[in-house]
Amino acid sequence: MSESKIGKFYFKHLKKLAIIPLILFILALTGLIIQASVTGDFMNKDVSLKGGISSTVYTNQEIDESELKAHLGVDSNTRVLGDFSTGEQLGIMVEVSDLNSTVLEEKLESFFNMELTQENYSVEETGPKLGEAFYRQLILALIFALILMGVAVLIAFRTIIPSLAVVFAAITDIIVTLAIVNLFGMQISTAGIVAFLLVIGYSIDTNILLTTRVLKKKELSVNDRIKASAKTGLTMTFTTILALTAGIIFVTSPVIKGMFTIVVIALLVDILTTYFTNAGILSWYVKKKG
Amino acid sequence: MKFKKILKKWQVWFLLFWILVAALSISYQFDAQGVIVNGVEVNSSASLAGMTSPSPDTRPTAREHIISINDIEITDKEHYFSIIEEIPLESILRIQTSEGEYALLKNNESVGISVANAPTSNIVKGLDLQGGTRVLLSPVEEISSSEIQDIMDVLENRLNVYGLTDLTIKSASDLEGGEYILVEIAGASQEEVRELLGSQGRFEAKIGDKIVFVGGEEDITFVCRNDGTCSRIVACNPTADGEACRFEFEISLSEKAAERHAEVTKDLKLNYTEGGSAILEKQIDFYLDGVLVDSLNIGESLRGQEATNIQISGSGFGKDKESAIQNTIDERTHLQTVLITGSLPSEIEIVKLDSISPSLGQQFINNAWLVGLIAVLSVGLVISVRYRSVKIVIPMLLSIAFEVFIILGFAALFRYNLDLAAIAGIIAAVGTGVDDLIIITDETLSKETSARSLKERIKRAFFIVFVAYATTVAAMIPLFTAGAGLLTGFALITIIGVSIGVFVTRPAFASVVRTLLE
Numbered sequence: 133m134s135e136s137k138i139g140k141f142y143f144k145h146l147k148k149l150a151i152i153p154l155i156l157f158i159l160a161l162t163g164l165i166i167q168a169s170v171t172g173d174f175m176n177k178d179v180s181l182k183g184g185i186s187s188t189v190y191t192n193q194e195i196d197e198s199e200l201k202a203h204l205g206v207d208s209n210t211r212v213l214g215d216f217s218t219g220e221q222l223g224i225m226v227e228v229s230d231l232n233s234t235v236l237e238e239k240l241e242s243f244f245n246m247e248l249t250q251e252n253y254s255v256e257e258t259g260p261k262l263g264e265a266f267y268r269q270l271i272l273a274l275i276f277a278l279i280l281m282g283v284a285v286l287i288a289f290r291t292i293i294p295s296l297a298v299v300f301a302a303i304t305d306i307i308v309t310l311a312i313v314n315l316f317g318m319q320i321s322t323a324g325i326v327a328f329l330l331v332i333g334y335s336i337d338t339n340i341l342l343t344t345r346v347l348k349k350k351e352l353s354v355n356d357r358i359k360a361s362a363k364t365g366l367t368m369t370f371t372t373i374l375a376l377t378a379g380i381i382f383v384t385s386p387v388i389k390g391m392f393t394i395v396v397i398a399l400l401v402d403i404l405t406t407y408f409t410n411a412g413i414l415s416w417y418v419k420k421k422g
Numbered sequence: 423m424k425f426k427k428i429l430k431k432w433q434v435w436f437l438l439f440w441i442l443v444a445a446l447s448i449s450y451q452f453d454a455q456g457v458i459v460n461g462v463e464v465n466s467s468a469s470l471a472g473m474t475s476p477s478p479d480t481r482p483t484a485r486e487h488i489i490s491i492n493d494i495e496i497t498d499k500e501h502y503f504s505i506i507e508e509i510p511l512e513s514i515l516r517i518q519t520s521e522g523e524y525a526l527l528k529n530n531e532s533v534g535i536s537v538a539n540a541p542t543s544n545i546v547k548g549l550d551l552q553g554g555t556r557v558l559l560s561p562v563e564e565i566s567s568s569e570i571q572d573i574m575d576v577l578e579n580r581l582n583v584y585g586l587t588d589l590t591i592k593s594a595s596d597l598e599g600g601e602y603i604l605v606e607i608a609g610a611s612q613e614e615v616r617e618l619l620g621s622q623g624r625f626e627a628k629i630g631d632k633i634v635f636v637g638g639e640e641d642i643t644f645v646c647r648n649d650g651t652c653s654r655i656v657a658c659n660p661t662a663d664g665e666a667c668r669f670e671f672e673i674s675l676s677e678k679a680a681e682r683h684a685e686v687t688k689d690l691k692l693n694y695t696e697g698g699s700a701i702l703e704k705q706i707d708f709y710l711d712g713v714l715v716d717s718l719n720i721g722e723s724l725r726g727q728e729a730t731n732i733q734i735s736g737s738g739f740g741k742d743k744e745s746a747i748q749n750t751i752d753e754r755t756h757l758q759t760v761l762i763t764g765s766l767p768s769e770i771e772i773v774k775l776d777s778i779s780p781s782l783g784q785q786f787i788n789n790a791w792l793v794g795l796i797a798v799l800s801v802g803l804v805i806s807v808r809y810r811s812v813k814i815v816i817p818m819l820l821s822i823a824f825e826v827f828i829i830l831g832f833a834a835l836f837r838y839n840l841d842l843a844a845i846a847g848i849i850a851a852v853g854t855g856v857d858d859l860i861i862i863t864d865e866t867l868s869k870e871t872s873a874r875s876l877k878e879r880i881k882r883a884f885f886i887v888f889v890a891y892a893t894t895v896a897a898m899i900p901l902f903t904a905g906a907g908l909l910t911g912f913a914l915i916t917i918i919g920v921s922i923g924v925f926v927t928r929p930a931f932a933s934v935v936r937t938l939l940e
Binding site: 233250251252257259261265268269270280283288323334341349363364367372374376377379382383391 | 553558560596597609611612771772773775776777778779780782785786789790792793796797798800803804808842845846849853854856857858860861864868882885886888889892893894896897898899901903904906908909912916
């Protein structure tokens with residue numbers, strides 16, 4: 133299909149396309165409610181949010197992760213850390229909530245048959261009370277951030293409906309991304325929730341661009357305004373996605389990998405919320421106002 | 423000439439000004455050599471010779487440099503340690519530093535200086551990158567902020583007395599009114615930190631149920647350490663599952679405590695040991711945080727006496743003799759530390775304890791450069807495909823590079839350690855930066871038939887940039903108080919980063935691109 137054909141199809145069906153993110157939003161919300169009613173939480177919290185130990189043994193020993201899990205004898209997560217650029221294994225990461233650090237260290241020493249020292253062993257331990265406080269406060273921070281962002285947008289545009297559309301786009305991005313992350317079975321850390329705050333900062337850029345162009349660039353037709361801003365916006369989104377994907381592949385820190393993954397998913401979701409729903413709402417809004 | 427025209431723009435000069443500020447604050451040292459002093463242990467040979475810890479505000483490149491020891495020029499940290507090791511005990515060593523010359527008597531294996539390789543710049547690697555221990559402490563009961571300060575003072579003193587000098591202590595509070603103390607220490611083991619910081623350190627010496635003296639300077643005027651004549655490991659014996667050793671050291675009591683000793687012991691009856699020596703019917707018991715550490719017999723001669731010299735004892739265990747001795751030394755140092763520094767004004771608990779190995783740090787940094795390069799290349803690729811013009815691609819990539827450089831300059835200026843959170847913040851700031859550059863470029867390029875001037879279009883681009891900026895800052899503000907202060911750094915670096923972008927690099931970019939395309 134040529135560019136103009138896509139454009140034609142897009143503008144002809146914009147009202148219907150606008151529904152797609154809404155459906156995704158409802159599906160995601162349902163998914164989250166089911167998740168919460170089954171597990172008690174909207175997300176799979178990792179040890180930094182529910183309390184526990186995340187430890188890393190720096191070794192190039194190749195191991196069978198299921199053997200390690202059996203050896204630990206409690207519910208655990210294990211992961212092999214590697215450096216993609218050299219293909220080397222950096223270490224093994226183990227996360228547990230039901231062992232204290234001394235017992236975990238002893239078990240790991242006997243499994244790897246090596247003495248764990250400050251040089252070859254990192255351990256991060258979060259008390260359950262602190263983990264819960266982090267969780268509660270970060271969720272609160274997320275809500276505050278959405279409100280502050282809404283106020284900023286409202287001050288900038290001075291019109292209710294387009295501002296609400298931007299806030300709704302941000303909420304949809306967050307909810308749908310969270311549902312996808314859950315679907316993948318990914319655990320969310322403190323940094324993961326911070327990544328959702330970044331989503332507010334990032335994904336909103338394209339929405340603000342679109343809203344400004346549609347409301348302020350009066351000399352073109354509405355469709356042309358949307359088209360021009362999509363060209364700019366998609367360039368923005370793809371540069372970011374490409375750069376972050378490179379990061380996900382090459383970076384050695386699991387914390388940063390996790391953050392990047394969340395932002396990339398959200399940016400993909402945001403393409404739909406911006407150019408289907410938000411564009412639909414704006415196009416309807418401008419036409420109604422004449 | 424376009425170049426001359428570009429140099430006439432104030433935006434460009436404004437950018438150059440900030441690049442200069444960043445360069446000065448990073449102050450890269452091309453000839454960095456030797457080691458710097460990051461801390462000096464209390465009562466160590468070094469501190470007795472007049473060396474002092476730098477104040478935490480001293481910038482890394484401005485810290486005291488150790489130039490030579492006994493006229494041997496020091497090249498790096500390993501070299502420093504090997505030189506110190508070679509010097510025999512009880513001999514004098516002359517340390518030449520950037521501040522002066524000191525003569526130290528080496529009476530211990532360590533002379534009490536915590537050193538680091540001379541920094542190449544003022545950018546300090548954070549805990550995630552250089553390794554170390556991070557502890558988040560929280561008071562068990564609600565306390566006032568002045569009490570928090572008291573606790574921090576005791577903790578700092580305790581760590582210093584123990585021999586840990588390269589550290590930072592900060593307090594933080596969170597959204598729900600929780601109070602925290604964040605301690606970051608370079609080079610300490612998790613167990614040491616857990617023992618030193620996780621307990622209140624309430625030492626009590628009791629005879630029967632009467633307290634004779636407690637830890638702290640009010641009752642204890644001197645604690646013998648690092649001196650074999652009054653502090654020693656006495657005996658090691660095999661036990662059922664390993665080896666146990668005992669330690670003893672002497673302390674001096676204040677007059678008041680000595681009077682209490684006389685008062686408590688004066689009416690005690692005498693008992694006789696198998697060897698026939700007379701001892702008091704009750705022992706003196708040492709308690710640490712309510713747990714009995716050791717008990718000692720009291721000789722007849724001390725009954726009713728205002729004893730000012732008291733012997734303290736305890737023991738350590740291990741799988742074999744070597745580890746038992748090490749454990750005994752650790753236990754002794756711990757006990758000596760709390761005797762000197764006293765108990766914390768109220769109870770605290772460790773809520774988070776991270777001990778990070780230094781081995782991954784260097785790997786992460788090398789890798790970060792690679793990732794940065796790949797990220798910049800991929801950004802370059804997308805914008806090259808889209809704009810097909812070096813007049814746009816090169817200013818864009820330069821703008822990104824300058825932005826990162828100025829952010830690093832700010833981090834160095836405010837002595838903010840570069841850790842994972844800061845790196846994530848830089849990425850976040852640069853990410854939104856690229857978005858803005860694309861918006862500015864498209865507005866500049868947009869071919870509109872109407873009479874709207876380029877100036878107006880750039881104005882509109884900056885409207886979008888500012889609204890996007892406001893929403894990013896809005897999203898970061900709540901992080902200042904959520905998460906017990908652990909996320910403040912991320913929020914701060916992100917906000918500084920986007921602010922530099924919006925007020926410094928992007929205006930310069932806009933004016934350069936405008937000039938180039940005119």
